[in-house]
Amino acid sequence: MSRTVYVNGDYLPEEEAKISIFDRGFLMADGVYEVTSVLGGKLIDFDGHAKRLERSLKELDMAAPVTMDELLAIHRELVAKNAIVDGAVYLQVTRGSAGDRDFAFPDPEKVPSSLVLFTQSKPGMAYDPKVQKGISVISIDDIRWGRRDIKTVQLLYPSMGKMMAKAAGADDAWMVEDGMVTEGTSNNAYIVKGGKIITRALSNDILHGITRAAVLRFAREAQMEVEERSFSIDEAKDADEAFITSASTFVMPVVKIDGAAVGEGKPGRVALRLREIYLDESCKAGI
Numbered sequence: 019m020s021r022t023v024y025v026n027g028d029y030l031p032e033e034e035a036k037i038s039i040f041d042r043g044f045l046m047a048d049g050v051y052e053v054t055s056v057l058g059g060k061l062i063d064f065d066g067h068a069k070r071l072e073r074s075l076k077e078l079d080m081a082a083p084v085t086m087d088e089l090l091a092i093h094r095e096l097v098a099k100n101a102i103v104d105g106a107v108y109l110q111v112t113r114g115s116a117g118d119r120d121f122a123f124p125d126p127e128k129v130p131s132s133l134v135l136f137t138q139s140k141p142g143m144a145y146d147p148k149v150q151k152g153i154s155v156i157s158i159d160d161i162r163w164g165r166r167d168i169k170t171v172q173l174l175y176p177s178m179g180k181m182m183a184k185a186a187g188a189d190d191a192w193m194v195e196d197g198m199v200t201e202g203t204s205n206n207a208y209i210v211k212g213g214k215i216i217t218r219a220l221s222n223d224i225l226h227g228i229t230r231a232a233v234l235r236f237a238r239e240a241q242m243e244v245e246e247r248s249f250s251i252d253e254a255k256d257a258d259e260a261f262i263t264s265a266s267t268f269v270m271p272v273v274k275i276d277g278a279a280v281g282e283g284k285p286g287r288v289a290l291r292l293r294e295i296y297l298d299e300s301c302k303a304g305i
């Protein structure tokens with residue numbers, strides 16, 4: 019069945035949704051996005067995603083196409099129209115179309131930004147069977163640009179990273195810069211050693227994950243020790259546990275790095291506990 023999607027003010031069947039070939043998102047990857055998960059028909063951490071979107075727009079001098087209240091209403095309308103129980107709402111804002119190709123930004127007074135949203139249905143996504151086995155990752159060089167804190171639609175290298183992982187028989191890739199892990203292709207990376215949760219500190223080098231913020235808050239509330247610092251692939255291989263977080267995978271155990279088993283080679287206690295807390299608390303707070 020065709021989805022109902024949202025494009026610049028209209029709710030349309032996906033086949034009828036149109037964006038100009040001159041849209042700067044298409045020509046220049048001049049756009050930002052957010053993915054908010056839906057569990058039991060509720061939006062998970064909408065406020066966090068809306069705040070990060072505002073920040074991404076501000077950092078790129080891009081106008082917000084609607085207010086954050088309007089954005090919430092559009093999310094809810096799409097979840098209802100598409101009868102989403104579990105899944106995600108994808109949202110993208112681009113600098114719009116000036117009717118031609120030009121490197122210079124168009125005047126935002128004359129060229130409004132484009133806003134597109136669509137849903138993805140993933141029934142039972144909180145019960146992903148991969149959690150029981152854990153996932154494997156490979157390490158790859160991080161050759162992305164220097165503003166990874168802005169959630170832009172420049173996802174070519176992360177896509178290539180996922181393909182490199184697939185070719186190596188692994189599930190995903192962790193990116194490494196100056197000998198230290200930055201993050202996963204579409205997630206934040208963590209290790210656990212002696213009960214301590216270690217993850218890279220926030221900077222322009224990584225995306226400030228909304229799931230990361232929630233998971234670290236829950237970990238601290240549960241009296242778990244958290245250290246925000248960089249770690250290497252060697253340190254990760256030698257850790258007791260490893261895991262990733264993102265809005266679509268929540269907390270997912272990592273059991274193998276570059277072919278080497280992490281800890282006992284099975285999902286760790288800390289990762290599984292954090293996943294449980296995260297899902298419980300986020301579902302309760304869903305809107």
Ligand code: PMP
Binds near residue numbers: 203265
């Ligand atoms: N890092 C990168 C590079 C990502 O693409 C994502 C997913 N958007 C994350 C981290 C995790 O962010 P979040 O928890 O907000 O989904």
